[in-house]
Amino acid sequence: MKLKPLSDRIVLEPISQEEKTKSGIVLPETVDKEKPEQGKVIAVGPGRILADGKRALMSVKVGDKVMFKKYGPDEVKVGDKEYLIVSEEDILAIIS
Amino acid sequence: MKLKPLSDRIVLEPISQEEKTKSGIVLPETVDKEKPEQGKVIAVGPGRILADGKRALMSVKVGDKVMFKKYGPDEVKVGDKEYLIVSEEDILAIIS
Amino acid sequence: MKLKPLSDRIVLEPISQEEKTKSGIVLPETVDKEKPEQGKVIAVGPGRILADGKRALMSVKVGDKVMFKKYGPDEVKVGDKEYLIVSEEDILAIIS
Amino acid sequence: MKLKPLSDRIVLEPISQEEKTKSGIVLPETVDKEKPEQGKVIAVGPGRILADGKRALMSVKVGDKVMFKKYGPDEVKVGDKEYLIVSEEDILAIIS
Amino acid sequence: MKLKPLSDRIVLEPISQEEKTKSGIVLPETVDKEKPEQGKVIAVGPGRILADGKRALMSVKVGDKVMFKKYGPDEVKVGDKEYLIVSEEDILAIIS
Amino acid sequence: MKLKPLSDRIVLEPISQEEKTKSGIVLPETVDKEKPEQGKVIAVGPGRILADGKRALMSVKVGDKVMFKKYGPDEVKVGDKEYLIVSEEDILAIIS
Amino acid sequence: MKLKPLSDRIVLEPISQEEKTKSGIVLPETVDKEKPEQGKVIAVGPGRILADGKRALMSVKVGDKVMFKKYGPDEVKVGDKEYLIVSEEDILAIIS
Numbered sequence: 001m002k003l004k005p006l007s008d009r010i011v012l013e014p015i016s017q018e019e020k021t022k023s024g025i026v027l028p029e030t031v032d033k034e035k036p037e038q039g040k041v042i043a044v045g046p047g048r049i050l051a052d053g054k055r056a057l058m059s060v061k062v063g064d065k066v067m068f069k070k071y072g073p074d075e076v077k078v079g080d081k082e083y084l085i086v087s088e089e090d091i092l093a094i095i096s
Numbered sequence: 097m098k099l100k101p102l103s104d105r106i107v108l109e110p111i112s113q114e115e116k117t118k119s120g121i122v123l124p125e126t127v128d129k130e131k132p133e134q135g136k137v138i139a140v141g142p143g144r145i146l147a148d149g150k151r152a153l154m155s156v157k158v159g160d161k162v163m164f165k166k167y168g169p170d171e172v173k174v175g176d177k178e179y180l181i182v183s184e185e186d187i188l189a190i191i192s
Numbered sequence: 193m194k195l196k197p198l199s200d201r202i203v204l205e206p207i208s209q210e211e212k213t214k215s216g217i218v219l220p221e222t223v224d225k226e227k228p229e230q231g232k233v234i235a236v237g238p239g240r241i242l243a244d245g246k247r248a249l250m251s252v253k254v255g256d257k258v259m260f261k262k263y264g265p266d267e268v269k270v271g272d273k274e275y276l277i278v279s280e281e282d283i284l285a286i287i288s
Numbered sequence: 289m290k291l292k293p294l295s296d297r298i299v300l301e302p303i304s305q306e307e308k309t310k311s312g313i314v315l316p317e318t319v320d321k322e323k324p325e326q327g328k329v330i331a332v333g334p335g336r337i338l339a340d341g342k343r344a345l346m347s348v349k350v351g352d353k354v355m356f357k358k359y360g361p362d363e364v365k366v367g368d369k370e371y372l373i374v375s376e377e378d379i380l381a382i383i384s
Numbered sequence: 385m386k387l388k389p390l391s392d393r394i395v396l397e398p399i400s401q402e403e404k405t406k407s408g409i410v411l412p413e414t415v416d417k418e419k420p421e422q423g424k425v426i427a428v429g430p431g432r433i434l435a436d437g438k439r440a441l442m443s444v445k446v447g448d449k450v451m452f453k454k455y456g457p458d459e460v461k462v463g464d465k466e467y468l469i470v471s472e473e474d475i476l477a478i479i480s
Numbered sequence: 481m482k483l484k485p486l487s488d489r490i491v492l493e494p495i496s497q498e499e500k501t502k503s504g505i506v507l508p509e510t511v512d513k514e515k516p517e518q519g520k521v522i523a524v525g526p527g528r529i530l531a532d533g534k535r536a537l538m539s540v541k542v543g544d545k546v547m548f549k550k551y552g553p554d555e556v557k558v559g560d561k562e563y564l565i566v567s568e569e570d571i572l573a574i575i576s
Numbered sequence: 577m578k579l580k581p582l583s584d585r586i587v588l589e590p591i592s593q594e595e596k597t598k599s600g601i602v603l604p605e606t607v608d609k610e611k612p613e614q615g616k617v618i619a620v621g622p623g624r625i626l627a628d629g630k631r632a633l634m635s636v637k638v639g640d641k642v643m644f645k646k647y648g649p650d651e652v653k654v655g656d657k658e659y660l661i662v663s664e665e666d667i668l669a670i671i672s
Contacts, residue, residue, distance in 0.1 A: 002191075002192050003163065003189040003190075003191060003192075004189055004190040004191075004192055005188065005189040006155050006156070006184070006187050006188065006189060006190065007155070007185070009188055009189065011189065036650050036651075036652055036661070043189075046155070049146075049152045049153075050625075050627060050628070050629050051146060051147045051148075051627045051628075052146070052147075052148065052627075052628065052629075053146050053148075053150055053152055053153070054629055056625045056629055057625075057629070059582050059583070059622070060582070067579065067652060067661075069650055074131075074132050074165055074188055075131075075132075076132055076163060085132070085163075085188045085189060088582070089583070091582050092581065092582065092585055092650060092661045093579040093580055093581040093582060093585065093587065093619075093661060094579075094580040094582065095578070095579060095580075096578050096579075096580055098287070098288050099259065099285040099286075099287060099288075100285055100286040100287075100288055101284065101285045102251050102252070102280070102283050102284065102285060102286065103251070103281070105284055105285065107285065139285075142251070145242075145248045145249075147242060147243045147244075148242070148243075148244065149242050149244070149246055149248055149249075170228050170261055170284055171228075172228055172259060181228070181259075181284045181285060194383070194384050195355065195381040195382075195383060195384075196381055196382040196383075196384055197380065197381040198347050198348070198376070198379050198380065198381060198382065199347070199377070201380055201381065203381065235381075238347070241338075241344045241345075243338060243339045243340075244338070244339075244340065245338050245340070245342055245344055245345075266324050266357055266380055267324075268324055268355060277324070277355075277380045277381060290479070290480050291451065291477040291478075291479060291480075292477055292478040292479075292480055293476065293477040294443050294444070294472070294475050294476065294477060294478065295443070295473070297476055297477065299477065331477075334443070337434075337440045337441075339434060339435045339436075340434070340435075340436065341434050341436075341438055341440055341441070362419075362420050362453055362476055363419075363420075364420055364451060373420070373451075373476045373477060386575070386576050387547065387573040387574075387575060387576075388573055388574040388575075388576055389572065389573040390539050390540070390568070390571050390572065390573060390574065391539070391569070393572055393573065395573065427573075430539070433530075433536045433537075435530060435531045435532075436530070436531075436532065437530050437532075437534055437536055437537075458516050458549055458572055459516075460516055460547060469516070469547075469572045469573060482671070482672050483643065483669040483670075483671060483672075484669055484670040484671075484672055485668065485669040486635050486636070486664070486667050486668065486669060486670065487635070487665070489668055489669065491669065523669075526635070529626075529632045529633075531626060531627045531628075532626070532627075532628065533626050533628070533630055533632055533633075554612050554645055554668055555612075556612055556643060565612070565643075565668045565669060
């Protein structure tokens with residue numbers, strides 16, 4: 001049972017707060033609902049279609065740890081695991 | 097009696113909750129009205145027209161099971177079956 | 193007395209509810225004011241002008257039965273017949 | 289004393305209700321303020337400039353009777369005659 | 385002391401109501417604040433830059449009498465003369 | 481200590497009211513908060529990037545006196561001098 | 577532990593008020609919440625993808641001191657250091 005995202009969409013497994021602390025990156029408390037979150041890339045779409053019909057190359061790959069920001073990301077459950085689906089433009093940076 | 101969608105539109109047969117549970121993908125309860133739904137692709141348009149007049153290739157095909165998200169999708173009845181018409185950009189991922 | 197639509201506009205003759213039931217496609221009651229309607233194509237524009245000055249090919253032809261959706265379509269009367277003028281992007285599917 | 293419209297603008301002489309009835313096309317009463325009106329083309333601009341600097345061809349010519357729709361068209365008086373100035377995109381169809 | 389407008393901007397000297405009556409074009413009283421006005425072209429910009437970096441040709445020249453429409457045009461004084469600065473898209477027609 | 485503006489941004493030194501009167505161009509009192517102001521060009525960006533990746537040529541150069549209009553321009557202080565940072569599109573005309 | 581920004585995003589280390597005074601550039605008190613701030617470039621993305629699929633060249637490099645302006649920039653903590661993530665278009669000028 002797998003999700004194959006379309007266009008520039010990316011399936012993310014959210015990283016729990018404990019893991020974030022361990023990695024050394026902590027997000028400050030904020031009233032802004034659009035604060036950045038962290039996730040692990042599970043699946044990557046083929047890229048959005050450009051004006052000439054070709055696809056833009058994707059900048060993340062499966063396994064990358066990323067920082068993303070999206071108001072109300074799409075949440076899905078596969079079995080008992082929760083995933084998020086975001087667009088590449090919602091990804092701020094790869095954490096390395 | 098058939099529907100032949102235009103541009104990048106797609107005719108979907110919604111998948112009932114029971115089928116979803118069987119497939120192992122469950123959507124969490126949410127207050128967000130734009131939560132993703134699942135459907136089976138019944139018909140696919142020829143693709144939207146790009147700036148140079150050519151059509152963008154469609155990424156889904158008849159028979160695909162997809163996860164889509166759209167506020168107020170267009171609902172139609174053919175005979176006693178209910179279908180939805182969405183644009184390709186409303187489709188988040190193919191379920192495989 | 194005829195209407196020759198411009199750009200990607202299409203003149204439609206609305207299909208009455210009785211005809212719709214006969215055709216086997218029924219639209220559910222809904223509170224959404226933008227629910228799809230059905231019509232017969234009476235006249236087709238030459239297509240909208242693309243970025244390079246050429247016209248996009250139209251996907252419907254005179255005589256097609258179509259499903260369309262538009263908030264407040266332009267209504268005109270030729271003699272005692274009522275017509276609607278919509279853009280091609282308001283047409284969801286051809287009914288065949 | 290003449291008006292030479294710029295870009296895709298068109299100078300129209302509005303057609304009075306009596307003339308409209310005579311022509312066989314009648315517009316229904318409606319609460320929508322943006323209902324289509326009829327006019328005769330008096331002058332036509334050279335066409336709007338496309339992305340590559342060329343001009344899009346105009347689809348109407350002087351003398352055409354057209355159906356147009358515009359909220360608050362620009363009204364001018366030349367001598368004691370009233371004219372309207374609209375963009376080509378406000379023109380729905382040529383009446384023939 | 386002169387103004388050299390940038391892009392597709394045009395410097396206009398407004399034409400007084402008396403001159404307008406003399407020319408035979410009169411604008412009706414209206415509650416719409418965006419009613420067309422008349423002006424004489426004093427200076428013309430080089431044209432706006434198109435997608436390919438070239439400039440679009442300007443359609444008006446110094447000395448033209450034009451009809452323009454702009455909400456809150458930019459007003460400047462050179463010495464004791466008042467001028468307006470508008471974009472070419474605010475110009476509806478050349479009066480000839 | 482210098483500012484090197486990016487894209488089509490321009491660093492301006494505002495011209496005081498006394499200097500403006502001396503130059504013969506006076507701006508009328510107005511309730512419109514977006515009234516044009518005058519400034520001297522201190523630094524010029526390399527130009528904004530066009531669709532093909534090249535940069536649009538800038539139309540102003542260091543030393544030009546310009547008329548600009550911007551709601552809430554960005555104000556910075558270098559030492560005890562106040563500067564403004566605007567985009568080229570906020571510049572209406574060069575004063576010569 | 578590092579952040580590798582995507583597209584035209586830039587990771588900035590904010591410059592404290594004391595450092596700003598030392599550098600000779602001071603920002604005036606203002607009620608505008610979008611007032612420019614200063615930062616040091618820590619990491620630079622590969623550039624946004626243009627219409628033809630190529631990337632626009634970035635205009636800042638690691639180590640540059642920049643003036644930026646953004647409402648609600650994305651704030652992250654790496655270890656106990658606070659960083660901001662902005663887009664290149666939020667950067668007004670390089671301070672040299």
